[in-house]
Amino acid sequence: MVAQLRILAAAFLFISVPLAAAPSIVAARGQWAALSSGRTCEAATRSLGAVYKDRPPARASLSFDAGGPRHGQFAARLSRVPRAGASVMLYIGDTPFLLMTQGDMAWSRGPGQEQAIIARMRASGGMRLEARSPGGGRIVDRYSLDGAPLAIDAAAACAAALANR
Structure with missing residues (x-):
């Protein structure tokens, strides 16, 4: 009886928690998609590398908030956690960008670097993120930029449209 009550209580708790709405696809081309979720739109892609069964795939995105502070903020989830204090470098073509990191x-x-990243993404065919692993090895996540310009433009337009509502 106690076990049945626990199951019932757990089910009630699960049902009462609102589920987050999945982002909707605004546009997609090549390896990139523009997504809309709430008041944020983003151009996003997954890495071309292996997916590890014990963690989500590496991912890169540019976020645009409707009337908010992000207007092309670059963010990436690496395929593995880098060594503590390690630098994470984004290379677009042959241009390096030093990123801020946590985990x-x-x-x-900032905005200046974001605009430079977007400009290089429009002019290049690929990018990669590099860092050192806790054991000293290299972490390299590669991305295609096929479809990135369309996804960037669609995400920026999506955020502008949401801001005007």
């Missing part, structure tokens, strides 16, 4: 996440450093 397995890396972000652009």
